[in-house]
Amino acid sequence: MKTRGGANTARLCPDREHWRIIGGGTGALADLALQISKRDRIEIFAPSSAVVLERFSLPKAPREDLQSMAQLQLEKLLPYAAEEFVFDFWEGESGEDSVEVVAIAVSLPALESCCAPFRQSNQGPSAVGVYACQLAGNLEGKQGRGLVVWGELGRVFLALVEGGRLHWLEGLPEVDAAGADTEISRALLGAELAGAGADVQWAVVSGLPGWGAAVQGALSGVSVQEMILEPADRPAGNWLPPGWAMEEANRLRRSALIERLQWIGLAYLGAVTLGFAWLAFQKSKLNRLSAELAQLQPKVELANSRQNQWHQVEPAVEPSRYLVELLHQLQKAVGPADIRITEFLMTPRDFTVAGEAASATEAIDYMTRIEKEPELSAFRIQRENPKILPNERAQFRMSAKAESHVPGPKR
Amino acid sequence: MNLQQLSPSERRLIFVFAALAFALLNFSGVRFLMKKRSQIAQISEEVSGRIRSLEKTASQSALWEQRALWLKNSQPKLESEAAAGNNLLNTLKESAAKHGLALSKPQLATSRSENGITAVPVQFELKGNWAGFCQFLIDLQAPDRFVVVQQARLRVDSADGTQMYGDFTVAKWFAPR
Numbered sequence: 001m002k003t004r005g006g007a008n009t010a011r012l013c014p015d016r017e018h019w020r021i022i023g024g025g026t027g028a029l030a031d032l033a034l035q036i037s038k039r040d041r042i043e044i045f046a047p048s049s050a051v052v053l054e055r056f057s058l059p060k061a062p063r064e065d066l067q068s069m070a071q072l073q074l075e076k077l078l079p080y081a082a083e084e085f086v087f088d089f090w091e092g093e094s095g096e097d098s099v100e101v102v103a104i105a106v107s108l109p110a111l112e113s114c115c116a117p118f119r120q121s122n123q124g125p126s127a128v129g130v131y132a133c134q135l136a137g138n139l140e141g142k143q144g145r146g147l148v149v150w151g152e153l154g155r156v157f158l159a160l161v162e163g164g165r166l167h168w169l170e171g172l173p174e175v176d177a178a179g180a181d182t183e184i185s186r187a188l189l190g191a192e193l194a195g196a197g198a199d200v201q202w203a204v205v206s207g208l209p210g211w212g213a214a215v216q217g218a219l220s221g222v223s224v225q226e227m228i229l230e231p232a233d234r235p236a237g238n239w240l241p242p243g244w245a246m247e248e249a250n251r252l253r254r255s256a257l258i259e260r261l262q263w264i265g266l267a268y269l270g271a272v273t274l275g276f277a278w279l280a281f282q283k284s285k286l287n288r289l290s291a292e293l294a295q296l297q298p299k300v301e302l303a304n305s306r307q308n309q310w311h312q313v314e315p316a317v318e319p320s321r322y323l324v325e326l327l328h329q330l331q332k333a334v335g336p337a338d339i340r341i342t343e344f345l346m347t348p349r350d351f352t353v354a355g356e357a358a359s360a361t362e363a364i365d366y367m368t369r370i371e372k373e374p375e376l377s378a379f380r381i382q383r384e385n386p387k388i389l390p391n392e393r394a395q396f397r398m399s400a401k402a403e404s405h406v407p408g409p410k411r
Numbered sequence: 412m413n414l415q416q417l418s419p420s421e422r423r424l425i426f427v428f429a430a431l432a433f434a435l436l437n438f439s440g441v442r443f444l445m446k447k448r449s450q451i452a453q454i455s456e457e458v459s460g461r462i463r464s465l466e467k468t469a470s471q472s473a474l475w476e477q478r479a480l481w482l483k484n485s486q487p488k489l490e491s492e493a494a495a496g497n498n499l500l501n502t503l504k505e506s507a508a509k510h511g512l513a514l515s516k517p518q519l520a521t522s523r524s525e526n527g528i529t530a531v532p533v534q535f536e537l538k539g540n541w542a543g544f545c546q547f548l549i550d551l552q553a554p555d556r557f558v559v560v561q562q563a564r565l566r567v568d569s570a571d572g573t574q575m576y577g578d579f580t581v582a583k584w585f586a587p588r
Binding site: 293348 | 440444447448451452454455458459461462465466468469471472475476478479482486526527528545548549551552553554556557558559560561562563564565566567572584
């Protein structure tokens with residue numbers, strides 16, 4: 001059965017010869033312990049050999065008080081010290097002032113011996129039941145009192161059951177089926193004497209071939225059913241020693257903490273993985289860009305070489321670099337001003353122009369217009385300060401150098 | 412070593428040490444990631460910028476290809492330097508005469524090749540009026556003629572402002588052989 005957190009519950013009960021996991025394998029407890037996952041919750045049903053059933057009357061009181069009274073009573077009745085047994089009880093018929101209590105005690109040393117393989121590996125158990133009570137629990141639907149006979153760890157046990165509750169329990173001495181009817185009759189007589197009431201109305205024989213006839217022999221006129229009786233799922237009581245309960249609570253708390261830490265660790269690991277994945281993604285993006293760049297490179301190199309080729313022949317094929325075009329630009333900038341160009345010197349890479357203006361201001365204005373002329377933007381223009389001539393005209397000179405590329409063969 | 416065998420103070424010490432180591436490890440890890448992130452971002456930015464610039468150049472590749480093709484088909488190839496020089500000189504003389512200019516001291520200069528282009532230059536002096544000069548210069552250069560003015564010195568006659576003098580070195584640029 002699955003519980004919270006995905007853990008299963010492993011229920012262990014005594015079988016006819018060994019122990020078994022309900023719905024699983026059989027074997028010695030130590031072997032079965034190895035088959036159970038550390039995460040699983042363990043519930044164990046104590047063997048009937050470790051159980052003592054006592055019946056007594058107590059004054060009517062709330063269950064908590066009855067529990068304390070029953071504890072004192074059992075300490076008197078049982079051959080164990082107070083700390084050597086664990087018990088649970090149920091309330092039977094009640095009179096005016098008293099109530100009949102059926103207390104089912106389990107020997108702690110016997111329980112410790114059963115649970116040792118699990119306790120050594122810090123696996124619980126989480127709950128302790130009594131196998132006989134579990135069998136009785138599965139017969140809740142039967143009307144009236146009945147006798148249940150079953151084999152458990154090599155012995156045969158008898159129990160009186162009514163309303164799904166255990167009223168009396170006894171183990172038979174080692175006998176075979178043939179002579180069992182006498183032992184059964186003797187045991188039932190003992191039950192009657194113990195006040196358990198042996199008016200049996202039905203009988204169930206579980207997993208004991210040949211015992212049906214013996215039971216029938218002991219109980220004339222009672223229908224005997226032979227079947228495989230399975231224990232009820234939920235423990236029909238609580239026989240978990242208080243110290244164990246505390247240990248179990250601690251264990252559960254610890255495992256919850258570990259589980260929480262595991263989740264935190266997982267989240268942390270996820271964050272780290274995410275960080276590195278993001279880094280890898282960025283790196284792959286960069287690689288893609290580099291590949292794109294490498295792919296583009298030859299195309300661009302070819303375009304650049306074509307461009308250079310063109311720039312080399314630019315003075316021959318680009319009209320804006322022609323001599324007449326340069327003269328046109330220089331003349332256009334003169335406009336209505338009194339400016340005379342007196343000298344013009346040109347090479348494919350640069351040109352120099354000298355002239356005279358009516359005044360220094362006109363000369364400067366002219367040179368400024370030349371600098372700003374968009375058609376001459378391919379040249380870097382340097383100008384000298386105008387010189388004033390004896391006739392008071394201003395002589396100017398400026399030179400221009402092609403900025404872009406060094407064209408063709410030099411002179 | 413079993414933690415349960417240790418005293419509470421030892422356990423606390425181990426816990427503090429482990430927490431510090433863990434914090435230090437995380438700090439280094441985060442720092443490493445941040446450093447890598449900034450490096451990658453910077454390189455990505457550089458590469459992206461370079462790609463944008465290259466894409467711009469590549470987008471004009473058709474134009475440059477077209478121009479290269481035009482150059483290949485249009486630029487004349489040099490058969491004979493002497494013939495090319497003489498032809499150029501004759502053309503210039505005809506143009507000067509046509510526009511009423513006096514061409515003097517014609518001379519073939521030494522040809523030279525550079526950057527895959529062979530220049531065959533001629534030198535001459537020119538005298539005439541401004542209008543004739545302009546017409547001559549208009550005829551001199553055109554994209555399909557591959558004529559380059561290697562040197563030009565233009566002067567206005569100081570005595571007669573309508574007259575101009577020019578010393579020219581003009582070359583025809585031939586395609587690589």
